[in-house]
Amino acid sequence: GSEGTLAVVTRIILKLIKRPKNRCYLIPTFESLEDAISTVPRILKEGIVPVAIEFMSGIAMQLCQNYTGIKLPIPEAANYLIVIIESDSETELTNLTKRVNAICLDNGASDVFIVDTEKDMKKVSDVRAKLHFAVKSLGLEDIGDAVVPRNKIPEFINMLGEITQKHGILVSGSGHAGDGNVHFSVIAFGTSEEEFNRKLPEILTDVFKGSVSLGGTISGEHGIGVTKKKYVPIAIKQEQIELMGKIKRVFDPNYILNPGKIFD
Numbered sequence: 001g002s003e004g005t006l007a008v009v010t011r012i013i014l015k016l017i018k019r020p021k022n023r024c025y026l027i028p029t030f031e032s033l034e035d036a037i038s039t040v041p042r043i044l045k046e047g048i049v050p051v052a053i054e055f056m057s058g059i060a061m062q063l064c065q066n067y068t069g070i071k072l073p074i075p076e077a078a079n080y081l082i083v084i085i086e087s088d089s090e091t092e093l094t095n096l097t098k099r100v101n102a103i104c105l106d107n108g109a110s111d112v113f114i115v116d117t118e119k120d121m122k123k124v125s126d127v128r129a130k131l132h133f134a135v136k137s138l139g140l141e142d143i144g145d146a147v148v149p150r151n152k153i154p155e156f157i158n159m160l161g162e163i164t165q166k167h168g169i170l171v172s173g174s175g176h177a178g179d180g181n182v183h184f185s186v187i188a189f190g191t192s193e194e195e196f197n198r199k200l201p202e203i204l205t206d207v208f209k210g211s212v213s214l215g216g217t218i219s220g221e222h223g224i225g226v227t228k229k230k231y232v233p234i235a236i237k238q239e240q241i242e243l244m245g246k247i248k249r250v251f252d253p254n255y256i257l258n259p260g261k262i263f264d
Contacts, residue, residue, distance in 0.1 A: 003223050004258035006251045020086040022093040023051075024116045025124050026100050028109035029077035033057075033154045035108030036079045040150060040177045042103050043083070048096060051084040053178040054128065055153070060174050064127045067134035072123060074113045081177060082128060131174065132185070140188040140196045144228075146208060148216035150180040159210040160184060167203050169196070181220035182211075208234045224262045232262070 030036040033055075040053055056064075058078045065071055074080070083100055087093040101112045115121050135141055148156045160171045169191060173184040186203055188196045208218040208231050218235045219228055232241060248255075248263055 003225060003261050005248060005262050006257065008257065020088045022088065022090050023084065023086045023121065024093055024097050024114065025121050026083040026097065026112055026114055027074055028081050028104035028112040029075065030079040030109055032108060033079045033157060036081050037150065037153045037177055039081065039104055039107040042107055043100055046099060046103065048100060051086050054082040054175065055177040056080045056082065056174045060131060060172065063134045064131050067137060068127055068130050070123050070127050072127060073120065077110065082124065135185045135187055138187050138189065140191060140193060142186045142200055143183065144204065145181060145183045145220050145222045146211035146216060146218055147220040148180050148182065148211050148214045150177065152214040153177065153180060153182060156182060156211060156214055163203060163206045167199050169199060169203060171203060171207065180216065204231065226260060229262050
């Protein structure tokens with residue numbers, strides 16, 4: 001949306017949906033990231049709509065387990081998907097689990113681990129939720145997100161590797177395999193804060209140029225706000241930016257709605 005730059009929300013009406021009674025996590029392991037990501041449309045084409053489909057590299061998964069001290073009942077692998085499915089019916093959940101399991105194995109998964117107890121599902125959630133903190137514990141760090149078409153995720157992750165080589169600072173990614181939203185971390189080992197801050201804008205520019213070149217854009221969940229507004233021209237033409245500014249002036253001629261965000 002406009003991130004509060006065009007309007008003030010005075011009332012919100014929410015419709016609450018009762019959470020289904022039964023839930024299950026499937027964690028397929030893949031040697032190939034391409035196989036992992038191409039599994040997602042196959043699941044969706046079968047009419048199966050998971051609550052979430054996340055992807056994580058083996059390095060990220062191990063890092064999170066080490067940071068939290070939680071050992072998940074899964075082996076080491078190059079890549080993981082985390083597929084969450086729910087249903088009010090135990091029979092339907094069992095059927096969905098079998099179908100997703102078969103699709104993953106048919107698409108190159110070396111194994112699929114089914115996590116179906118509340119205790120173990122909480123462990124998986126806790127491990128996944130601590131990725132940012134686990135990365136932050138390594139040293140100087142900055143985070144961001146970008147979006148690419150779902151089938152371009154492997155290519156984008158490869159681009160992050162090339163950016164790492166170019167700048168000598170690690171750029172890694174994981175995120176939502178279902179919608180192409182990749183959360184990335186810029187991590188510096190043995191680099192001074194001054195050098196990190198000097199290189200960071202160049203790194204972010206390369207990351208966002210990469211996502212746009214693949215048909216994506218510079219943000220999914222994080223928004224533009226203050227920190228990304230200087231990168232907007234990478235994704236949007238100057239004529240479009242000027243038009244957005246004109247619309248802003250119509251709705252907010254005094255620039256009192258969320259000033260400083262997106263527009264100067």
